[in-house]
Each structure stands twice: as structure tokens, then as C-alpha cells.
Amino acid sequence: MLRYTLMRLGIFVACLVVVWGLVYSGMVPSGRNGSNSLWIPLLALVISAPISFVVLRKERDRASIQVAARVDRMKANMQANAGVEDGADDHARAETQAS
Structure with missing residues (x-):
């Protein structure tokens, strides 16, 4: 870029x-x-x-591929973090309902 x-x-x-x-x-x-x-x-x-x-058409295409890959990685990280948070929330709710 x-x-x-x-x-x-x-x-x-x-x-x-x-x-x-x-x-x-x-x-x-x-x-x-x-x-x-x-x-x-x-x-x-x-x-x-x-x-x-x-x-700069070829260089622009290369840069857009890099940006798209970076966005995909960020989306995957956000989804992974959301899954961890959901698991922790489910675990906490299960503990409060059990008590």
C-alpha cells in the first residue's frame, strides 16, 4: 500500500x-x-x-488484495472474540441459574 x-x-x-x-x-x-x-x-x-x-492499475490491484486480506483477518478475529465472549456469558448465566 x-x-x-x-x-x-x-x-x-x-x-x-x-x-x-x-x-x-x-x-x-x-x-x-x-x-x-x-x-x-x-x-x-x-x-x-x-x-x-x-x-498503476497492477499496483492498485495488488494493494486492494492486501487490504481485502487484512479486512478478512480482522473480521475473523472479531468473530473469534465474539465467540469467546458468548461462551463466557453463557457460562456465567449457567452458574447464576444453578445457584
């Missing part, structure tokens, strides 16, 4: 550098009234999202 996040961040940074270069070279229009601090990252985000979607 960390690998996917770092790869996604790397694509964003690369797009940010390219967009910054294009804006300051005049090939892409700059923001109005000093809004380049918002315009450049927003444009880089819009460009990097579809690139990440296509380029």
Missing part, C-alpha cells in the same frame, strides 16, 4: 514539475491575479489522476 501511495505521489510531483515548466515558459496560460499557487497544483492533479489510473 505504501508503494502504491509513493508511486502515485511521484506521478503527481512529475506532473507538477512539467506543468510548472509549461506555465512559466508561456506554453500554458498562467493564473490570474497571482493564482498560480492554486492553478499549477490543480492542473497537475487533474493531469496526474488519469495517468495514475492507467499506469
Whole structure:
């Protein structure tokens, strides 16, 4: 999961550098009234999202498998804990009814 996040961040940074270069070279229009601090990252985000979607497809699939396995383990642990609690509760009720 960390690998996917770092790869996604790397694509964003690369797009940010390219967009910054294009804006300051005049090939892409700059923001109005000093809004380049918002315009450049927003444009880089819009460009990097579809690139990440296509380029990182295999890595995203691997990350989703890891997350699904982790969720399944947590569900199994919760069910096991619930079974232990139910057994202890049943035992305590049986003792109180016997007395």
C-alpha cells in the first residue's frame, strides 16, 4: 500500500514539475491575479489522476488484495472474540441459574 501511495505521489510531483515548466515558459496560460499557487497544483492533479489510473492499475490491484486480506483477518478475529465472549456469558448465566 505504501508503494502504491509513493508511486502515485511521484506521478503527481512529475506532473507538477512539467506543468510548472509549461506555465512559466508561456506554453500554458498562467493564473490570474497571482493564482498560480492554486492553478499549477490543480492542473497537475487533474493531469496526474488519469495517468495514475492507467499506469498503476497492477499496483492498485495488488494493494486492494492486501487490504481485502487484512479486512478478512480482522473480521475473523472479531468473530473469534465474539465467540469467546458468548461462551463466557453463557457460562456465567449457567452458574447464576444453578445457584
